[in-house]
Amino acid sequence: MTYDDILLDAEERMEKSVSLLSEQLKGVRTGRATTGLVDSIRVEYYGNSTPLKQLANLSTPEPQQILIRPFDQQILGDIIKAIQASELGLNPVSDNKVIRINVPSLSVEQRKKLVARVKDLAEEARVSIRSIRRDANKHADQSMTDKILTEDDCAKCKEEIQNLTKKYEGKVNELADKKSAEILED
Structure with missing residues (x-):
């Protein structure tokens, strides 16, 4: 795979992980009807x-x-x-x-359980993103072995992959924090 292909594939897959989390969080109850x-x-x-x-x-x-x-x-x-x-x-x-x-109001105990569920969903998304990072790094290494990428390009590609990972983990954390705040407010 070329440098751009590796990054594009990783970014598309990370975006899908964040989208899936967003969809899953819609189904988690808050104090309001939705x-x-x-x-x-x-x-x-x-x-x-x-x-x-x-x-x-x-x-x-x-x-x-x-x-x-x-x-x-x-x-x-x-x-x-x-x-x-x-x-x-x-x-x-x-x-x-x-x-x-x-939709009845949530008790404090129910809210805590839902926040724990949100944290679990967010962790699943982060694990998925890290798995995508690992796959992309393997593709970069393989491309270097196949002489498609130079050693410097491989290192730069891995750095870009890490930046993407941080970006999408940040999005996951933002979604989870926002949903947790919705659940905890009265």
Whole structure:
């Protein structure tokens, strides 16, 4: 691989790790209602597992409530079952047209557990980024062995890879800190 290919590949993969973390954090509860809690819940719809956001209009009319308005009224029961089966601990209520979910306030103990979960997700992302760094460094070494890169270019490439690693670990830390602060505020 060339110098630019190694860096581009590493950066794309690190960006995907940060994006995945961002998506995972959307599903972690905070004290407020947000459609991000339920939009990725999978619902069985005509034999396919489909994300809820593709089956219904999601909104938060009040700070502690999520409103789900299905496009097809016949899947109300399936949506309720999927929400109850999720690990969110939410209790959906239906009036045969819409589903309302009241999001209760979190106790101090629940908040601490959620912050621990955020830290675990962030650590998984950091491990992924470090793994990408290791792979990129191997590619740089292999390119030097194959005489594609000079020794100086290899060293410079590894330095750039380390800079990318620091940059994306910083993004992970920023996302985790922001989410932890959201969870801990009342």
